[in-house]
Amino acid sequence: MRCHERFVILTGLLCGGLLVFSSWNAAKDDNTPDQFHKVYWRLIKAEQRGEELSSKLVQMLEKLKNLNNTRANQTISNSSRNSLVNSLSNSSAREFLSPLPYALLYLPHLRENYDSLQPRVHLGQQRSGVSLVxxxxxxxRQKQSYLVNTVSSLLYDLTPEQKKDIVIVVFVAETDSAFVKSVAKSxxxxxxxxxxxGLVEVISPSPYYYPNLSNLKETFGDSKERVKWRTKQNLDYSYLMLYAQDKGAYYIQLEDDIVAKSGYSESIKEYISNVDNEQWLFLEFSQLGFIxxxxxxxxxxxxxxxxxxxxKDKPIDWLLDHILWVKVCNPEKDSKHCNNEKAKLKRxxxxxxFQHVGLHSSLPGKIQNLKDKDFGKQVLYKAHQNPPALLNSSLKHYQSHSLERAYRGEDFLWAFTPSKGDYILISFNTPQNVKRYRFRSGNIEANGDKFYNTTVQVLPSDVSVRERVEQGLLPCCQPSSDGFVVIGSFVNGIAEGPIDEALRDIDAxxxxVHSSSDAWVILSEIFIQV
Structure with missing residues (x-):
């Protein structure tokens, strides 16, 4: 039996030697490129890496399960629990990027660091399951940042229901931690x-994500700096798309220097519902570049x-067009046929x-006056039928943007910088049973011109109601120094809400304004519901 085993082993070694020898000869004769051999081992390593990460995720989930199971028997500090949850959400739970073999093939430097694809989540609640990301x-940027105005524009007129079905992901495509933190703070x-x-998130890449971009080939007459800029931009878009893929049903690519048209969210959803059963690769809601x-x-x-x-080869919008070409264009037919076929995959x-508003490009030294001719004019105010009233204000309006025109729904109020003690007074011709109110400051083009530290006050017709407020008997309200009752205040430029029935009829x-501002103010909506 022992001799038989030796015979089998010797036979196996002999066959193996012959196989290696023959393979060596074949390789020698065929001159097979070494690159294919490298690609093979990269794929093997990528597969092993995926298995390691999957194993780690299972271990982390098991730890979390054990933590919950022992909660009744142990006292666990909030900091310990938060540490574990953050570890789970910021590493294994977001490492869906790491096992992707193609990322390692096209960006081989990623293999050098364990967390080269791991996102840094600076702000956010890990919201997912929404319709729109x-x-x-x-x-x-060297000259001016447009980011806050861009986010303000996107949030400007979203309803509470719409806000629950959207995630806005701000991707700070820099590895300078101080700069990233400053953006997150802003x-x-x-x-x-x-x-x-959870509506707004801020993330950044691992410091090991970007490859060396100093030795790129200059193509299409672009300078070295422009090739570097467009290559990094391709990597930025790719990273953000991969991060967003499991957060919602649809993803829309924007930039940090745009404004959105009022009602954009509802318009997008309605259009999707009309074409969702048809074949398309992407929908266009702007004519400019990748916006x-x-x-x-x-x-x-x-x-x-x-x-x-x-x-490394072409800008992102060119690459997107090439995807269409690969999918539907027949090399044996003319360009007209190709364009017609491509049009079917983009609507x-x-x-x-969305309109581009940035003057200074993220490419240093580049000025771009790009405007989408199909954007049209913005709606800068919202009109309502308000009850007849006498209007008075200490604010001085700019040009024809008066309080009277804003109240009638003909324009917006645009006033010079408010100071402490400034006011807008609406005195009704007859006492009004006001049910709700909404005052919106700023507009989609000048969203920074808002009311800050400003309260909404009413003057009840019934003196006894004022006395009850002063005595603290009505929890809905706070007294002021001159008989008015404080019922609300501006938050993020908007003051709105119902008026308690206990206040009854209102005279005014x-x-x-409780403190001076450093910006002009716009009142773009006045809505008093009776």
Missing amino acids: LGIPTVR IQENFPDDVKS GKLFRASDLPSIVEFFLMFH TFKPSL MRLF
């Missing part, structure tokens, strides 16, 4: 409620693979919903 890449300070709710291109989230992985495959919505409403 809005992606905004942003970079350091977003947090300007949109605290939207960050808290406003909407994709099904399920298509993003294959699109990103194409972008990464040619990220254009008009008028455009007043907006009162």
Whole structure:
């Protein structure tokens, strides 16, 4: 038996030697390129890497499960629990990027660091399951940042219901941690409620994500700096798309220097519902470059693979057009046939919903006056039928943008910088039983011109109601020093809400400024519902 085993072993070694020898000879004769051998081992390593990460995710989930199971028997500090949850959400749970073999093939430097594709989530609640994901890449600009105004424009007139079905992902495409933190701080300070709710997220890439971009081949007459800029831009878009793919049903690509048309969210959803059963690769909601291109989230992985495959070669909008060519164009037919076929895979919505406003490009030294001719004019105010009233204000309006015209729904009020003690007084011709109110400051083109530290006050007709407020018997309201009752205040430029029935009929409403501002103010909507 032992001799038989030796015979089998010797036979196996002999066959193996012959196989190696013959393979060596074949390789020698055929001169097979070494590159294929390298690609093979890269794929093997990528597969092994995916298995390692999957194993780690299982381990992390098991730890979390054990943590929950022992909660009744142990006292666990909030910091410990948060540490584990953050570890889960910021590493394994977001490492869906790492096992992708094509990322390692087209960006081989990623193999050198374990977390080279791991996103840094600076702000956000990991919201997912929404209809629409809005992606905004942003970079350091030499002249002026438009990011806050861009996000403000996107949030401007979203209803509470619409806000629940959207995620806005700001991707800070820089590895300078100080700059990334400054952007996150700015977003947090300007949109605290939207960050808290999970509507707005801020992420950045791993410092190991970007390859060496200093030795790129100059093509199409572009300078070295422009080739570097467009190559990095391709990598930025690809990263953001991969991050967004599991957060919602559709993804729309935006930039950090645009404004959105009022009602854009509803317009997009209505258009999608009309064409969703048809065959298309993307929908266009802007005519400029890559702005406003909407994709099904399920298509993003294959699109990103194409972008990464040619990220050094051409700009992103050219690559997108090449995808269409590959899909539908017949080399044996003319360009007219090709263009007709490509048009079937991209649908254009008009008028455009997004307009480019940035003057200074993210490419240093480049000035771009790009405007979408199909964008049309913005609606800068919202009209309502308000009850007859006598209007008075200490604010001085600019040109013809008066309070009277704003109240009648003919224009918006645009006034010089408010100071402490300034007011707008609306005295009704007869006492009004006001049910709700809404005052919106700023507009989609000048969203920074808002009311800050300003309250909404009413003057009840019944003196006894005022006395009850002063005595603290009506929890809905706070007294002022002159008989008016404080019922609300401006938050993120908007003051709105119902008026308590206990206040009964109202003689007047007043907006009162409690501290001086450093910007002009716009009142773009006055709505008093009776």
